[in-house]
Amino acid sequence: MADDPRTLGAECAGEIRAAFDGYARLFAAHGIGFEQVRALGAAALAETSEWAPSLGEELLGVAEGSGLAGWQLGALNGRTEILAAAAVSGEGECSTSVVLADGSPRTVQTWDWHDTLRDGMTVVSWPGVCTFTEAGVAGKIGVNSAGLGVHFNVLRHASDHADIGVPVHVVARRILDEASTVEEATELARSARLSASSVITVVTADRARCLELSPAGVGVVDPVGGVLWHANHFLDAALAPGERTTVDVSTTLARGSWLRSHAAELGAADLTARARALCAHTEDGAAVCAHPDMSLPAHERWESLATISLDVVAGRMHVHTGGPCSVTPESWAEFAVRPAVSTPAR
Structure with missing residues (x-):
């Protein structure tokens, strides 16, 4: 807290x-x-x-x-x-799925990052906002008291540059602080001058949208048939030609295909069943659930450090420490949004 x-x-x-x-x-x-x-x-x-x-x-x-x-x-x-x-490339990070269903979206994502940074994971609750993030980082994945949640994946674009702009993690947190609708979140994202790319997936009870942030602009990806997914490559037609992540260093295309083809399982009402639908490894054709190759240097290793689901209707976030293959019904930690503090008019 x-x-x-x-x-x-x-x-x-x-x-x-x-x-x-x-x-x-x-x-x-x-x-x-x-x-x-x-x-x-x-x-x-x-x-x-x-x-x-x-x-x-x-x-x-x-x-x-x-x-x-x-x-x-x-x-x-x-x-x-x-x-x-520094134009750093690499495998990660993250695979996100949202399935809209009866006013109660079913969301789930992996948070993939370097195994050496796993101890930095934390959940911080400010009045009106609950966010899974890293120690010292303003925000990342979370839900607010207005019934809006965000998921978060990294992207890499040819327009990324060294003239530092607003941090994408700060954009995610400000959306959580101030937005109550998908349109408000879109407007906030477009108001930031960016130097790096990421995708923020915004979810409310009846809407969802991927906001593909890049210095070249903010692309919008809306659900098809109530299904929305994202890995680590651009889907917006105007931004996709500037994609900087390549198949020789990333499994993003395979993970994206896996998410798209497993929409039914990822839309399960049961939280654990939904998370287990992300349990795919290299031998399954897509490393959605990532495990570090300990033969590689630390800065080249990737692991699914957490599995996260949002309940935007109840204002709750569910976090499992580890990848989807280790999820059990008992392994979830649940975090609730505290009411926002209102200031009396003067």
Whole structure:
């Protein structure tokens, strides 16, 4: 739980410091030096403060509470932008499915990332917002008290560049903070100047939409037959020609095909059955459930670190630590949105 950024920073100081150290090692492995990280982190914080002043203040408060510098929180929140600035490619991350059904969407996704960063996973609850994220990062996947939820996958586009823009994780959090409809979320996403790409899948009781964020623009992908899915390649016709993820480094196309062909199972009302429908490995034709190859260097290993489902109607998020192949009915942790704090009119 969290209400004050400084308190959150102080209570989670060890985890936030460890997260920064983990990303510093990841950046270094990709040839991004300390001084460059400091400059890019400061730029990410500045962009956040300009586009979302309250979130900029929040990051500075968390930094103060944890004993880190503001630029270090900027680097954590801008980690996608920093990696994009260095044109880093790779396998991940994430496979997302949404099936609209009777006013109660069935959603599920894997969160795939480096196994060395698994200890950074956390859930933070601000008034009105509950988000699965990483220590020190403003937001990622979550649900709000207005009945809107977001899923999150990385993308890579030819337009990605090193002039750091608003961090995509900050965009996800501001959508959770302020949006109650798909249209409001779309408008917010389009108002941000971006330097890196990701897809934010927005879900309400009766709507869903993938917002493909890139510096070249925000593409929109709507459900077909009540089904919406996304892996790690662009689907919007205008943005797809700039796709930078290739089949020689990623299984995204195979995972996308798997999601599309298993829509019936992914629309199961039972949460565990829905998650188990993501249980596909390389030998099944699609590594939706990823396991690290320990023969590879740490910065080239990928793992499904969490499996997550949103209940936007009840304002709840279900998180399983690990990939779909280890999900059981008992393995879910449930988190509820706390009511938003209202301020009396003066």
